[in-house]
Amino acid sequence: MSFVLHATGAAQEAIDRVVPQLVADGVAGRIAAKDSTLWGEAAEAEASKRLGWIDAASNTRGLVDDVLELKADLAAKGVDRFALAGMGGSSLAPEVITRTFGVHLTVLDSTEPGQVLTALRDELERTAIVVSSKSGSTLETDSAKRVFEQWYREAGIDPTERIIVVTDPGSPLDGAARAAGYRVFNADPNVGGRYSALTAFGIVPSALAGVDVAELLDEAEAALPLVSEDDESNPGLQLGAVLAGTKPLKDYIGIVADGTHIVGFADWAEQLIAESTGKQGTGVLPVVLDVDAAELGEDLADLQVIRVVGSRAEAREVAAGEVEVAGTLGAQLLVWEFATAVAGRLLGIDPFDQPDVESAKDAARGLLEDLAPPAPATVVDGSIELRGSVSGDTLESSLDALLAAIPADGYLAVHTYLDRLGEERFATLRDLLAARTQRPVTFGWGPRFLHSTGQYHKGGKPVGVFLQILGTPAEDLEIPERPFTFGQLLQAQAGGDAAVLAGHDRPVLTLTLTDLDDGYRRLATAAAA
Numbered sequence: 001m002s003f004v005l006h007a008t009g010a011a012q013e014a015i016d017r018v019v020p021q022l023v024a025d026g027v028a029g030r031i032a033a034k035d036s037t038l039w040g041e042a043a044e045a046e047a048s049k050r051l052g053w054i055d056a057a058s059n060t061r062g063l064v065d066d067v068l069e070l071k072a073d074l075a076a077k078g079v080d081r082f083a084l085a086g087m088g089g090s091s092l093a094p095e096v097i098t099r100t101f102g103v104h105l106t107v108l109d110s111t112e113p114g115q116v117l118t119a120l121r122d123e124l125e126r127t128a129i130v131v132s133s134k135s136g137s138t139l140e141t142d143s144a145k146r147v148f149e150q151w152y153r154e155a156g157i158d159p160t161e162r163i164i165v166v167t168d169p170g171s172p173l174d175g176a177a178r179a180a181g182y183r184v185f186n187a188d189p190n191v192g193g194r195y196s197a198l199t200a201f202g203i204v205p206s207a208l209a210g211v212d213v214a215e216l217l218d219e220a221e222a223a224l225p226l227v228s229e230d231d232e233s234n235p236g237l238q239l240g241a242v243l244a245g246t247k248p249l250k251d252y253i254g255i256v257a258d259g260t261h262i263v264g265f266a267d268w269a270e271q272l273i274a275e276s277t278g279k280q281g282t283g284v285l286p287v288v289l290d291v292d293a294a295e296l297g298e299d300l301a302d303l304q305v306i307r308v309v310g311s312r313a314e315a316r317e318v319a320a321g322e323v324e325v326a327g328t329l330g331a332q333l334l335v336w337e338f339a340t341a342v343a344g345r346l347l348g349i350d351p352f353d354q355p356d357v358e359s360a361k362d363a364a365r366g367l368l369e370d371l372a373p374p375a376p377a378t379v380v381d382g383s384i385e386l387r388g389s390v391s392g393d394t395l396e397s398s399l400d401a402l403l404a405a406i407p408a409d410g411y412l413a414v415h416t417y418l419d420r421l422g423e424e425r426f427a428t429l430r431d432l433l434a435a436r437t438q439r440p441v442t443f444g445w446g447p448r449f450l451h452s453t454g455q456y457h458k459g460g461k462p463v464g465v466f467l468q469i470l471g472t473p474a475e476d477l478e479i480p481e482r483p484f485t486f487g488q489l490l491q492a493q494a495g496g497d498a499a500v501l502a503g504h505d506r507p508v509l510t511l512t513l514t515d516l517d518d519g520y521r522r523l524a525t526a527a528a529a
């Protein structure tokens with residue numbers, strides 16, 4: 001069997017209580033048959049064009065030969081390195097696939113100027129970039145495409161030979177890219193962005209980078225009969241019950257990579273679950289945890305822990321109250337997509353829309369139209385500027401005030417608008433803050449998280465408090481034919497999100513670090529206090 005799940009405690013109780021009803025309602029067979037009525041009348045129109053993921057693996061196979069042919073053509077021209085520009089589902093799937101298969105892919109899912117420059121300066125002469133956008137209108141992805149076009153031209157390289165586009169048929173990018181002479185791969189338009197791992201969005205960049213995608217598609221196809229069956233042993237129904245059927249509902253899902261061969265799976269699952277469920281004041285918030293995360297030792301009543309383990313045998317060694325799953329990557333992708341759709345039904349929401357993602361984008365666009373400098377800091381404490389709805393006289397007192405505002409059932413979200421490859425150390429703040437607050441702490445890199453947990457923070461249960469960390473980029477970068485730079489875009493994305501969160505009455509503390517070394521040291525000390 002390509003996927004196994006073992007549960008104990010409240011999770012097993014949810015399975016025992018919820019799955020028989022799901023079986024009686026024929027939910028598995030109806031999802032397999034793409035029945036769009038499963039999520040209520042309001043969701044029907046969206047669902048009718050969003051269920052293509054269930055059999056995506058077999059439908060995507062037809063692309064593989066064309067992609068491998070392109071890879072061979074590029075290799076003959078000395079192009080053997082690949083980058084990917086995309087956000088959300090368009091980047092997280094190729095990221096987990098290529099890392100798991102151990103092949104290199106530079107993932108550019110940032111507007112942080114330093115991170116964009118690193119991608120541009122990384123052996124451009126032997127690099128091709130896949131520009132992936134389902135809608136064809138995502139600002140970050142469009143900005144990356146523009147600057148890569150410019151740098152190729154300046155290097156005397158024809159961009160049409162180096163930029164490969166993946167998009168839905170008929171998107172603005174589809175028409176423009178074809179007219180400009182780019183190689184375009186169309187994805188199935190009946191699959192939403194976060195469910196698109198097994199469509200052209202997951203497969204084209206991964207195959208170009210060197211993944212044996214036929215193996216991945218085989219794995220997913222092998223799992224399809226498991227999730228299609230209206231039977232209590234169906235692991236997709238069981239996982240759906242674990243995610244959204246506990247009573248009282250556990251609001252937090254801690255996802256732990258614990259021995260699995262899959263690299264980065266929790267980040268992919270985070271965007272799938274957070275965007276799909278976090279709306280109408282409900283949902284479950286995924287929290288990506290390391291094996292030694294503080295949350296795992298705190299016995300939090302509202303946290304359901306799911307460990308992704310290495311083998312079937314290990315999956316049976318479940319700690320009290322936890323769930324363990326094991327499986328191939330292809331099976332995991334399909335089963336979690338299926339389980340998330342089931343969770344949507346259990347929660348009574350539409351698991352295929354993302355109504356609150358747009359609000360932060362609108363607010364950022366508004367700020368970009370009127371490029372005013374940021375409002376003066378409320379407090380300047382050494383090298384750290386403080387702004388926001390929560391503030392004291394110093395970094396320490398402001399952080400204390402923010403953490404004190406976490407409700408008993410709440411969480412802290414840390415959003416770091418820095419170069420996630422060059423400033424990885426900032427991710428260690430998560431564990432320190434989790435140990436201090438004894439509540440779940442999510443950590444996201446801006447603007448990447450806006451396409452993931454961003455939906456939950458605005459649309460889910462309103463119990464989050466927010467710490468934004470910004471830098472002052474040493475080098476900025478123009479976005480060709482745009483009236484703003486990457487640095488200004490990043491700033492507007494942070495400001496837009498802070499404004500929308502504040503509009504939802506959520507506490508926000510924004511720190512701008514004018515010296516990253518000093519800022520990191522002070523924050524690490526304050527977080528551990």
Ligand SMILES: O=P(O)(O)OC[C@H]1O[C@H](O)[C@H](O)[C@@H](O)[C@@H]1O
Binds near residue numbers: 135192354451
């Ligand atoms: O692929 P794109 O259309 O550029 O969209 C990228 C991402 O944008 C938004 O955040 C959507 O909510 C995601 O589901 C999507 O994956």
